[in-house]
Amino acid sequence: MKAIHVDSITKEFDGVTAVDDLSFAVERGELFGLLGPNGAGKSTLINMLVTLLPPSSGTASVNGHDIRSERGAVRSSIGIVFQEPALDEELTGAENLAFHSRLYGQNRAERAERIDEVLALVGLSAERDDPVGTYSGGMKRRLEIARGLLHEPAVLFLDEPTVGLDARTRRDTWEYIQRLNEEAGVSIVLTTHYIEEADHLCDRVAIVDDGDIVAIDSPSALKASLGGDVVALEFASDDDPTALFDRLEGQSWSREYTASDDGVRVTVDDGDARIADLVRLADDTGVRISSVDLREPTLENVFLELTDRSAAGSDRNGAAGDQTVMASGDQTGTALESGDDRSSAVSTEDRP
Structure with a gap:
């Protein structure tokens, strides 16, 4: 069984097609990347896969569960780290995790064990009792990744996981993502507009442009195609x-x-x-x-070859008129795509 299977999925907003009839699959244990500028449809696609947005047509399964008819089962089997932070900075790291654990119905013993495990995995055991407001940007990102792993999901979604981080912290975060993929065995779907990030981390990359996947393969195969x-x-x-x-x-x-x-x-x-x-x-x-x-060929060369668009950034209208940003270096600044409902990530409504 595939970790994710997408079948002709489409999403439209007021007549504008944000995701256009996509079909692809993600293997179990794979670190799969969605690479493209803001407004390309990456976050809209993720929001459909995690059941925050209904597709206009088509469907998909996550860990064997249909995103239309089995929303509760999908949510129980996934972890999500959105690009915007959702931590309580007055609580400690462990308290943030404990609150999230209660939302998933874990009992006291299970909660204590998992909090210890995920804090160790992301290297925050020593800072567990420090207020999150004292954490650096990279530490906060790692805590959010730990929170997404608390209930042992089969699939972890990371939406622009290093946006806004400096170059050194971004590299450190890459190491943690690789380690959790190898040690926890979790399938990871990562969206990014950082070309180097996709090249460094992903087993396979789908290049997304204007709601469509224009190429999908390993970074080395994509570069060799030039x-x-x-x-x-x-x-x-x-x-x-x-x-x-x-x-x-x-x-x-x-x-x-x-x-x-x-x-x-x-x-x-x-x-x-x-x-x-x-x-x-x-x-x-x-x-x-x-x-x-x-x-030597780079993923930036591949992107430009396939899309005929400047990777440095160009003005373009996506589903909600977002500004396009494509970064091959250490640019940050990114716009959210239409349909991102961040409040749903912490709401208990419809939670299994």
Whole structure:
């Protein structure tokens, strides 16, 4: 049985399609990423999978339970960490967890055992009795992840888990997410607009654009789909590269090359291994090389190739007119998508 199975799911808001007829599956134990800018439909999709939003059409199952007809069973088998914090900063870390545990009906003994376990998992045992208001941003994020794991969910949803964190704290949070995936064996679905985050963490990535999944595969396979590494050579200004270009056309490892006024860009399968071959060819043909630059494909390249849109951010209207943000570095600032009902995450209404 798949951890998640999505079947032709669609969500519309006042005639605007936020999620457009998506079908895919997430394997058990997989760390699965949804990568795309704000307004692409990621959070809307997550909100349907966790039963906070009903689909306009289609359906999905989470841990074998239908999101339309078995909402209570779905909620009992999932953990959720939203991008906006929902902690009581006047309570201690342990008290925040105890409150959440009561919502899931855990008895005193079970509650005490699980609180100890999840605090140890996220490295907050020593700070358990400190008020959350004294925690750093990274510690608060880890506590929220611990809260999502309290009732031992089969699937954990992390919606933009590192937004607003500095670069060092973001890296630390990545380590905790990887560790809980490996040690707790929980399936994780992570939404992000950080390209590096998806590349570093995820077993597979679905690139989401305008409510649609435009590609889905492992980060390495997605990068390989662009057709190899690019080695850029810059020549001495008075050398004639014609003979070098002729030799390049006869090399099986040279996919293609593009000449410029001061050099050449050569696409090869293994850039690290072929730099020496290119330098040797240049030397044989009397071309002096002044610089060499190896450019390996990135997920940013894949995203731009598939969507033809700037990863630095562009204005666009999503389901609720959100501003699009795509980050490959340490940009933060992100807008919530339409339909995000954060109050439902702590409400006891309809809770199993």
